[in-house]
Amino acid sequence: MSGAVLDVRDAAVHFRSRGGFLRKAGAPLKAVDGVSLAIAPGETLGLVGESGCGKSTLANAILGLVPLTAGHIKVAGRLVDSADRDSLGTIRSDAQMVFQDPALSLNPRLSIGAAIGEPLLVRGLARGSALRDRVALLLKAVGLEPDHASRFPHAFSGGQRQRIVIARALALQPKLVICDEPVSALDVSVRAQILNLLVDLQRERGMSYLFVSHDLSVVRHIADRVAVMYLGRIVETASMSVLFGKPRHPYTQALLAAAPEPDPVRQRAKPRRVLDGELPSPTNLPPGCAFSTRCPLASDLCRSERPRLSAHPDGASVACHHAEE
Amino acid sequence: AQPYRDSITIDLPNDAATLDPHLQWDTDSYAIYRNIFDNLVTRDVSGKIVPQIAESWRQVDDTTLSFKIRSGVRFHDGSPLTSEDVAYSIRRIIDPALRSPQLSQFDQIASAEATDATTVVMKTKAPYPALMAQLVKLSIVPKAVVERIGAQAFNLQPVGSGPYKLRAWQRGVGVTLDAVPDYWRGRPPFDTASFRVVPDVATRIADLQTGRADIVRQLGPDEAVRIKSDAKLQVLAAPTERIGYMFINAVSGPTQDVRVRRAIAHAIDRKTLIEALLQGYGKEVDVVLTPANFGYIEGIGGNAFDPARAKALLREANAVNAQLSFLTSPAYDRRLVEALQQMLQEVGFKVDIQTMDHPTFLRRRQGRPDEAGSISLGRWSCACQDADGVIFPLFRSGSIWAKYANADFDKQVDAARATLDEAMRLTHYRRAFEILRDEVPGLGLYQDFAIYGARREIRWQPTANEAFFLFDMRWQP
Amino acid sequence: MSLAANLRTRLARAPASIIIMASLLGAFVLMALFAPLLAPFDPARQSLIQRLRPPGHTTAQGLTYLMGTDDLGRDLLSRVIHGARASMLVAVASVSVSLLIGSALGMLAGWRRGWIEVAIMRFVDIMLSIPAILLAVLAVAVVGPGFQTLILVLGLTRWPRYARVAYAQTLQVATLPYMRAAELAGAGGPRLLLRHILPNIAGPLLVVATAEFGLMILFEASLSFLGLGIQPPTPSWGTILSAGRQYLERAWWLTAFPGACLFLLVLSVNVLGDWLRDHLDPRSRPRG
Amino acid sequence: MTAPVLDIDRLRLEIGAAAVVDGLSLSVGQGEIVALVGESGCGKSLSALAVLRLLPDAVRLAGGRILLEGKDLATRDMSSMAAIRGRDASIIFQEPTASLDPLMPVGDQIAEALTAHRSVSAREAMLRAREMLVSIGISDPDRRLAQYPFELSGGMCQRIMIAIALICGPRLLIADEPTTALDVTIQAQILHLIRQLVAERGTAVLLITHDMGVVADIADRVVVMYAGRVAETATAEELFRAPRHPYTALLLASIPRAGIKPKSRLATIEGTVPPPSSHGSGCRFASRCPLAEDRCRIESPPLVDHAPGHQAACWRSGQVATLGAAA
Amino acid sequence: MLRYLLSRLLQAALTTFGVMTIVFFVMRLSGDPVLLLVPEGATREHIETVRRELGFVQPIWRQYLTFLGGLLNLELGVSVVQRVPAWDILASRIPYTLALAGAALLVAVGFGIPAGIAMAIWRGRWFERPIAALVVTGQSMPTFLSGILMIMLFAVTLRWLPSSGVDGPASVVMPAIALGMLSMSTFARMARIAVVDELSKDYVRAGLARGLPLGKVVTRHVLRNAAIPVVTIAALETGNLLAGAIIVETVFAWPGIGQLAIQAIQSRDFLVVQAIVLFVSLVYVAVNLAADLLYAGIDPRIRLGKP
Ligand SMILES: Nc1ncnc2c1ncn2[C@@H]1O[C@H](COP(=O)(O)OP(=O)(O)OP(=O)(O)O)[C@@H](O)[C@H]1O
Ligand SMILES: Nc1ncnc2c1ncn2[C@@H]1O[C@H](COP(=O)(O)OP(=O)(O)OP(=O)(O)O)[C@@H](O)[C@H]1O
Ligand SMILES: [Mg+2]
């Protein structure tokens, strides 16, 4: 895709495993392995998947915070993997990130006003009272009080910190925002407020989002397309309606089935299905399909040969030998 | 009297640098190794040069001396001390290859031969009046041993003929000596003697108080006062041949003007200095020499303390508020320096103290006149008790210390050096001191005292040459 | 609320002990600044007949030496007051010079890694391995003694300590997620170092600095035996103390008074330093 | 009904002079799962911390009783709390990564929770830790046990925390958003685990969550908190069916449901929670409440029974039903 | 890991080389020992002779090359002052230095770290005060004063301990305390700050929540997290204790390297100074390398070498 805001080609991130003192390191951990995806301007790509499947790692790699082991990543046409400090700076004014763990991603000795204003200040976009005003606006937008600006991170609840991190990412009005679980710590009304804000910004400025979430109802609400990851690979991508309407990969199906509904009567009436089987170790993936250990449809083929992503007429691509069943 | 203890412990400020008597020459090495070796000649308590290894000697001519060597003296390894050993010792120290730092004290000696079993004939390059005084410091080493084991090993395992022999030398800790029971002068007073290295004077005193040390070297006047107040301890002190003096730069800076130099001399109140700071452990002198030296002239008449006169001289020289740089090093008593600074400032000088570490101080003091500062202190001893060893190196033009040039003075000291006639020498020195009095390139302040602290029961009379002979000490209950 | 304002309000709520320490430090600073006005006598004025007089001694002329006199008959009180000047100047100057150099280089090394790290940290090792005395000797031999030389030597020989502490702390802080967040915000090197790393490593640096503060005063005294110290007759606490130790038994006041001053100064600097550190940390609010 | 395992009575927590939690009362019976929901920042986590007496320095326990199986924890001295924490009552923290010691392999941290209360050998403890990991669906447990928190994903850390909390089989489990970082299949697994725990051992669970799906799935009762007070409490079914407090109603209305058009505006609650310092005498929701009338702004509504086990603190609870219809 | 270690060893060699070079020139620039070796009355010619004999008149670069050659052959040369191989002089002091430094470190660590932890845990309570006072005393008491005060009290008045010298373990007590006091203060304050810093983190609360008593949380979790600044200081102080003991060794007549160093510097005994510096820098580099390795050992997030 040429006009893409984000273009990830065959990206891989492997972590060296720790060796001991003078001991050789073991097999690398393939946190992300051969992932390709693209996001058009004004588009939202939802990324869902197993916890630990490499979503955050991919997000970090996109912003050059984790080095790529293989592949290429382009943000707004600029290559991230070979960027020097200067062009990383430009890339980062086009792309920002909402970190998954707000407690650790806020400097404990920086007031949140300073934290939110930092991207503006360092890029010389605002200073003094103008900066204060911008910060106040951002705080309001995420549902916090402007006079919270002088407080320090420790004095906020988990959800409040999450909102601070969102405000910081939005400060630069970047073309692409990578949201790593941006709303999971928020109560539903604030979550609605943030989602509205994200949607509004997208409408007004054509922002694109890579939206990582476990909450399928949120993904369904905000995403145009959805990518499903499992153990470092993408197993299915499709437009939102196709994916939710006709999930093809057994893991996607399991996910949709497991999503609880906010209605006790309906929810409790649902058959409870917990996936059996072992999650394979990310350092020692089975030769075939990674999901084969838990998959109800798994055949010998699945266990020996890794399925490739294959396109379907409705725009979906699925990596499953039994996708049509 | 029978000694009531058979050992003695001595605290020294520093470890011996070497125990080879022909090498290092600092006072601490000296204090130890002189008990291991005998010297050719020595001085008695009154300072007279008396026989030791040399039984007698005879001036053959102006440049030849003949020594009769004592027989029956044995080195610690049992071998007899012969005239060959004596001649070897002399030749060894003047051999440039040994690189002895003491070379300059003996370099007037041209040769030494053992002519027979008991005779050594020594020749000097020219008539050298201080020769005997220098030979006081010549220790006799066993030729055979030195040649066998070499200089480096000899340094570590010295063999001498003295009253004590080395038992152990633990570097940085101390040296232990054992008595030589059949020493030729008689049984030494202590069976063992331990020298300990204790750099801090306060600790040396504590050692004395706790009984860890029986006698300690190198105390200051204030420490002496402290020891006096302890009933178990005593102060042993003696005036030495060391002269405390002030150097005044006659070649560079404001002190080029002789009136300024005189003003400095008149500004200094020696009496108060000695009484208040030295607590009486010092004797006023008005020349740059102590009465313990040959060549000391009584009644030259110094530049007496007279601040009014000093001020007048300064005005006359148009040097009021002249800036004097006072070079000093930690080797000099800080109090003395500050007191002198005060005295000089009182008569209208501005005195700027510049402290530096001792090697740097020496380098500047001995270097170019314009770097040598206007004034500085000195505590000089030639260890030869002769004026030649003091005013010659200090003021003779061309000498590294001299920042002064006066042809008449040079003539006098040169002449005094070239004759063996003592009366002649004294007249030359009288004239020389008169010149120094008038020109003031330096100023005698006091005769220094050697101060030792000791347990009450020790009997010993320290001498002017700062020698530290265990053989002369006794325990006396 | 800015950090300074924050601090101001905290100071207003500080416990009595902090107030006492702050006033103590203030008093020492004033003492140093206005020494000539406060000292009853000229600190260099000797009177050899009045040596080692005990505190409170009154002369025939009716002059009273409140703290007694030293070994040259100078008024100890005046010397202690004037000594505050030299001592505090030495401490402040050398600590700030070395803190500045050391923490800047240490942080740079810990943050940039790579060859910069190697170059800086090995240079630190070199500087740490060379005895300070040696450099002091060289400085005196080449530059000559004096206050500037003293500061030069102290600054040059002490910064590696700060550098190592800053380095180690930076290594740790640099791995934390908020550093990545700041990088993402576009913060450049200086800002990352000053706004993000420095506040988070300031505690240990402050400990070193306050410890060094007292040390430098003592160091000045130890270096004076090389001639590097403050030149007489200008007094400093260090030199008064080292001169006084000769007279511990005869004249306790020579060490007791300047020693007590030094103790109180170091105490106040330490206590204030620790308090400052605790309160620069937004997480530690005063209890209750 | 037997005495509740946890009975919080008029808990009051203050920061400075302001009360962040003001008169919170709730109880959790044996084998019961009570969900605590509410605006983010309303004091849920602090209340949970108060139960174990782990409040941050700045927050003061200013009043109320915290009965754990009849014993009042609010007045206990700190030293005796250690024996209770982790054994009788344990807690899963909201931010898992920060709550793990970054420098200790997670296995040791799990084992430590066991050895703190039971005299087991280190080996045995490690075995139990491994079992624990398996039971919460972590693959390759041996490798995971030896890893450090920074090497694990957020969800993995969350599960480690869960393992730590459960390993001693506590009577009371406080779970502060235990599944937010987990994908739904794992979430289902964890909820299943909790349900099992409750069924087998009668553990009382206080579940703090924002996920109404989770509430709907497993909570027996729900306590809705607003600005430090209880707004409403009811059984899960009752609450979803007929909320009696406008805040609850609006909260439920803002959930993105299947029927709603993607990217359409979601319903929200206008305004923000008033800061604790500005609480007046009236209902705290009044400033944002579409139903608010004068009385609401002056007089604080008491909790009133509407049905057995269903209480709400609203003067106008009768009108609440109209709100849901509007949304 | 192995590569890192090799590169660090190479760096260590370079560091040592740098140290030796600097020391070589510093010593030569600060003047030669000849003036100190000869008697006061020596003539200029004599001084020049000695200077020539000792090789100090050669151009400095040639002296430097000779020195480097010696260094490569592990030859440290023979002291011109003591006429003994410099290494022998140094070697005789090393055991004493190690004994003193070890004992002082024991005092510093053994008291300093517990004191620091106690101060952190009891922050703001009354028991913090007496510990803090002791710590500050350690920091504001000049060694030259504390040393002699101890001698006067314990040796002269009470007669419990020997006043000076090296007879048996009793002798090391006072010097070790005098020397360790300063480091003790630094350790204590560093430990305090580091522990205070850690105590405010979430994992401490989590540790308490799983039922560990505070003491256990501190020993099992906090200490390790707080260890980095303490290790740094320990490495720094070890170096200090080795070479920085000049005053203590002088006061207590302890024949260690510090005393030797100052004597050698003052007598411009170049080769001995160089030997000492070589030794100290090797120890220093080793200790700091150990510290750097320890950082990575303590905190697995810190990866060795390039990030
Ligand atoms: N710095 C690291 N060193 C080694 N392994 C790591 C590191 N960071 C992450 N991993 C591993 O990489 C894998 C992917 O982690 P990542 O954080 O990307 O997961 P995630 O998809 O974001 O999961 P979650 O939804 O739980 O946050 C995990 O197995 C994790 O243990
Ligand atoms: N250490 C603290 N110091 C000062 N204020 C604090 C502190 N911790 C929490 N607060 C404040 O107390 C209030 C309640 O916080 P709490 O963490 O209990 O919220 P919460 O209900 O758990 O929210 P969330 O759902 O976002 O986690 C918040 O407004 C927060 O700002
Ligand atoms: Mg993640």
Ligand SMILES: [Mg+2]
């Ligand atoms: Mg919370």
